[in-house]
Amino acid sequence: MSTTYRPAGLAARTDSLTSSAIRDLLALTARDDVISLAGGLPATDLIPIDRIAAAAEAALRRPDAVQYCETSGHRTLRSVVAARESLTRGGMPVPVESVIVTHGSQQALTLLAQALIDPGAVVVVDEPAYTGALQVFSIAEACIESIPITDTGMDTDELERRLAAGLRPAVVHTVANFHNPRGVTMSEQRRRHLAALADRYGFWVIEDDPYGEICFDTTESDIGVPPLPIACHSDRVIRLSSASKILAPTLRVGWFVAPPSICAAVELLKQGADLCGSSMTQLMAAEMLADTAWLDAHLVVLRREYACRATALTNALGAEFGDRLTVSRPEGGMFAWATFRDGTDTGELLDAALDHGVAFVPGTAFASDAQYRHSLRLSFAGSTPAVLAEAVRRLGAAHTASTRVR
Amino acid sequence: MSTTYRPAGLAARTDSLTSSAIRDLLALTARDDVISLAGGLPATDLIPIDRIAAAAEAALRRPDAVQYCETSGHRTLRSVVAARESLTRGGMPVPVESVIVTHGSQQALTLLAQALIDPGAVVVVDEPAYTGALQVFSIAEACIESIPITDTGMDTDELERRLAAGLRPAVVHTVANFHNPRGVTMSEQRRRHLAALADRYGFWVIEDDPYGEICFDTTESDIGVPPLPIACHSDRVIRLSSASKILAPTLRVGWFVAPPSICAAVELLKQGADLCGSSMTQLMAAEMLADTAWLDAHLVVLRREYACRATALTNALGAEFGDRLTVSRPEGGMFAWATFRDGTDTGELLDAALDHGVAFVPGTAFASDAQYRHSLRLSFAGSTPAVLAEAVRRLGAAHTASTRVR
Numbered sequence: 119m120s121t122t123y124r125p126a127g128l129a130a131r132t133d134s135l136t137s138s139a140i141r142d143l144l145a146l147t148a149r150d151d152v153i154s155l156a157g158g159l160p161a162t163d164l165i166p167i168d169r170i171a172a173a174a175e176a177a178l179r180r181p182d183a184v185q186y187c188e189t190s191g192h193r194t195l196r197s198v199v200a201a202r203e204s205l206t207r208g209g210m211p212v213p214v215e216s217v218i219v220t221h222g223s224q225q226a227l228t229l230l231a232q233a234l235i236d237p238g239a240v241v242v243v244d245e246p247a248y249t250g251a252l253q254v255f256s257i258a259e260a261c262i263e264s265i266p267i268t269d270t271g272m273d274t275d276e277l278e279r280r281l282a283a284g285l286r287p288a289v290v291h292t293v294a295n296f297h298n299p300r301g302v303t304m305s306e307q308r309r310r311h312l313a314a315l316a317d318r319y320g321f322w323v324i325e326d327d328p329y330g331e332i333c334f335d336t337t338e339s340d341i342g343v344p345p346l347p348i349a350c351h352s353d354r355v356i357r358l359s360s361a362s363k364i365l366a367p368t369l370r371v372g373w374f375v376a377p378p379s380i381c382a383a384v385e386l387l388k389q390g391a392d393l394c395g396s397s398m399t400q401l402m403a404a405e406m407l408a409d410t411a412w413l414d415a416h417l418v419v420l421r422r423e424y425a426c427r428a429t430a431l432t433n434a435l436g437a438e439f440g441d442r443l444t445v446s447r448p449e450g451g452m453f454a455w456a457t458f459r460d461g462t463d464t465g466e467l468l469d470a471a472l473d474h475g476v477a478f479v480p481g482t483a484f485a486s487d488a489q490y491r492h493s494l495r496l497s498f499a500g501s502t503p504a505v506l507a508e509a510v511r512r513l514g515a516a517h518t519a520s521t522r523v524r
Numbered sequence: 525m526s527t528t529y530r531p532a533g534l535a536a537r538t539d540s541l542t543s544s545a546i547r548d549l550l551a552l553t554a555r556d557d558v559i560s561l562a563g564g565l566p567a568t569d570l571i572p573i574d575r576i577a578a579a580a581e582a583a584l585r586r587p588d589a590v591q592y593c594e595t596s597g598h599r600t601l602r603s604v605v606a607a608r609e610s611l612t613r614g615g616m617p618v619p620v621e622s623v624i625v626t627h628g629s630q631q632a633l634t635l636l637a638q639a640l641i642d643p644g645a646v647v648v649v650d651e652p653a654y655t656g657a658l659q660v661f662s663i664a665e666a667c668i669e670s671i672p673i674t675d676t677g678m679d680t681d682e683l684e685r686r687l688a689a690g691l692r693p694a695v696v697h698t699v700a701n702f703h704n705p706r707g708v709t710m711s712e713q714r715r716r717h718l719a720a721l722a723d724r725y726g727f728w729v730i731e732d733d734p735y736g737e738i739c740f741d742t743t744e745s746d747i748g749v750p751p752l753p754i755a756c757h758s759d760r761v762i763r764l765s766s767a768s769k770i771l772a773p774t775l776r777v778g779w780f781v782a783p784p785s786i787c788a789a790v791e792l793l794k795q796g797a798d799l800c801g802s803s804m805t806q807l808m809a810a811e812m813l814a815d816t817a818w819l820d821a822h823l824v825v826l827r828r829e830y831a832c833r834a835t836a837l838t839n840a841l842g843a844e845f846g847d848r849l850t851v852s853r854p855e856g857g858m859f860a861w862a863t864f865r866d867g868t869d870t871g872e873l874l875d876a877a878l879d880h881g882v883a884f885v886p887g888t889a890f891a892s893d894a895q896y897r898h899s900l901r902l903s904f905a906g907s908t909p910a911v912l913a914e915a916v917r918r919l920g921a922a923h924t925a926s927t928r929v930r
Binding site: 124125126127128129130131132135136137157159162165167170171174175178181182183184185186187221222224225228232233234235236239250253254257287288289320321322354362366367368369370379380383386387389390391392393395396397398399 | 530531532533534535536537538541542543565568571573576577580581584587589590591592593627628630631634638639640641642645656659660663693694695726727728760768772773774775776785786789792793795796797798799801802803804805
């Protein structure tokens with residue numbers, strides 16, 4: 119018997135899937151002879167591997183550490199996160215039930231997109247934006263609109279003009295602290311403004327905060343400490359964070375804090391997505407986050423080292439390129455953002471840079487259209503000052519070589 | 525300025541989200557005074573926690589164990605899985621690139637559903653079916669069709685009749701080894717038949733195999749050993765498995781083996797979903813799965829204990845209920861399936877059972893419509909023979925009490 123039947127292939131949605139430019143670049147730059155300032159990886163040498171091993175040993179003394187756990191996360195970790203989040207919000211109560219633990223905060227973004235975004239719904243993102251968010255919203259078939267970032271965060275005046283002109287987002291996503299890739303922090307005034315707009319126009323704000331605790335200048339003044347979260351000013355804010363940057367990515371522990379209706383919907387979606395997270399890594403994260411004496415000391419080291427690396431990178435860039443390159447002065451986080459003023463196309467520069475043994479992310483990776491051709495993101499987190507100096511030397515040589523070709 | 529704008533709520537798809545009956549039941553039965561035969565949890569007392577602790581210690585000697593890893597999974601684990609899968613397939617080569625590691629095999633199901641199923645596409649499932657699969661296909665907005673299971677697995681003759689009559693599935697999902705909840709294993713003849721139908725009609729088969737290695741009778745004969753996988757007979761088969769049942773759920777390590785186009789699409793979807801899994805738990809799983817001397821001895825213990833518990837449960841049920849209850853004779857896996865012949869409604873019986881301190885899953889949880897009202901699934905894995913005997917005594921008392929009411 120013969121049949122005329124078109125074989126099943128892939129779902130239509132797979133046609134529009136595109137790989138994250140950054141994940142692809144990571145594969146390219148895994149070569150030993152390339153100094154990569156491309157990735158968003160925390161410094162491997164600063165990950166507290168001995169403390170992690172001790173936490174694993176402690177967790178595995180409990181039989182419940184090896185079983186399935188609740189879909190919403192291990193209660194022990196949810197309690198610790200709720201208590202820390204309450205401190206971050208200046209003492210505002212945060213119920214344990216409002217915390218959902220996810221498989222890294224990237225899973226939080228994905229599940230929130232599924233819970234909040236119908237195909238075709240409008241999502242507002244920063245311009246430039248976190249690439250992982252662009253990917254999630256694109257898979258969710260959202261209509262993505264951008265609002266520019268300035269030195270004090272998303273331009274909420276521009277957002278208000280767009281709202282007044284009829285823009286009706288379901289969600290506004292922003293990285294308010296030590297923005298990826300721009301490095302800037304949203305001012306308190308703009309936080310209040312964004313929260314008021316959320317209340318007035320009824321959209322959800324996703325306040326994505328992986329870097330808030332990596333603030334550089336906290337010893338002598340409060341200059342580097344971010345203002346209170348946007349979530350302090352409106353109930354329509356969902357706050358995301360993660361243990362990946364301050365403890366270790368391998369825990370795959372992220373979380374969000376949200377109103378009950380959203381937590382309930384995400385819990386059901388997560389049941390289908392993966393049943394639950396790892397009891398073991400959640401208990402490990404809980405132990406380390408609750409060990410405040412150790413954690414505070416660890417964060418002091420992390421902040422000091424990252425601050426030192428940021429200065430080393432930006433000074434080296436200044437010395438190498440002078441006025442030809444505008445470089446951000448990071449006050450926290452993991453990234454510097456730089457823009458060539460001499461017309462250099464950073465996509466073209468990347469080819470020469472890889473030949474010279476250095477990698478970065480071209481600015482176009484952070485836009486939904488073809489912007490930021492003259493910009494680049496450089497991660498200072500993963501390299502020592504000496505290596506950063508060598509990386510900038512190579513970048514200078516690559517720039518000279520590519521200018522000569524042109 | 526006032527506005528007339530309907531506030532953003534939840535996405536439309538959240539209207540049809542329903543909680544897994546089993547997950548809800550797990551919450552109900554977490555009471556200390558209830559013996560739960562409801563869950564699909566492996567026996568906590570048989571999880572090799574000391575070996576897991578040693579594997580954690582070993583993994584954390586490698587700096588790459590604490591960082592992000594490749595989206596498709598840590599290469600070390602993918603190699604070990606490919607080698608084991610090749611053995612399972614009787615020596616057929618399995619390239620490392622065809623293995624994708626996921627956050628438990630539930631995530632594999634979800635990502636495969638996203639990659640293969642357009643809304644409205646037909647998906648064929650077993651009848652009765654694994655509830656987690658029903659949930660995933662329902663979230664994917666598939667049109668779910670069922671084919672009955674008999675003592676030799678999915679009735680492929682019935683499937684062939686439906687195909688000849690015009691049924692055009694994109695995917696056929698089946699648990700061929702020690703079926704959940706029915707306990708049966710698909711015969712070799714039906715495996716070949718299903719594979720041939722997949723080739724002729726061009727659908728994908730998802731061969732979901734979490735229990736294949738928990739076969740009871742392997743010492744004196746090959747009676748209990750499942751036939752070669754369906755994947756040996758067609759290229760249109762995607763095989764799923766997991767470390768959750770043989771090592772520990774807490775690792776959250778599952779995997780699938782599939783053709784390159786499917787691996788590529790799922791990798792992109794997984795980038796968005798969670799970036800990657802945990803390097804640490806993947807390296808732990810790799811070490812334990814590659815330690816064949818230890819693993820073989822561990823599996824011998826697991827099979828012997830589970831076989832002993834299965835016999836204890838089915839014997840006790842026979843003694844308690846006699847002809848009023850038909851009980852499966854499990855040859856592997858974690859579940860017995862039983863059907864009352866006296867008209868007992870197991871949904872109603874559950875209320876009485878909980879009052880008497882015992883829990884099971886009513887048969888209706890495994891159907892997309894309201895079938896199996898007289899059936900129930902009982903997990904023997906998590907309880908010792910003495911506890912199973914007490915559980916059956918309580919079930920008998922509950923049955924008597926509920927019959928009296930009726």
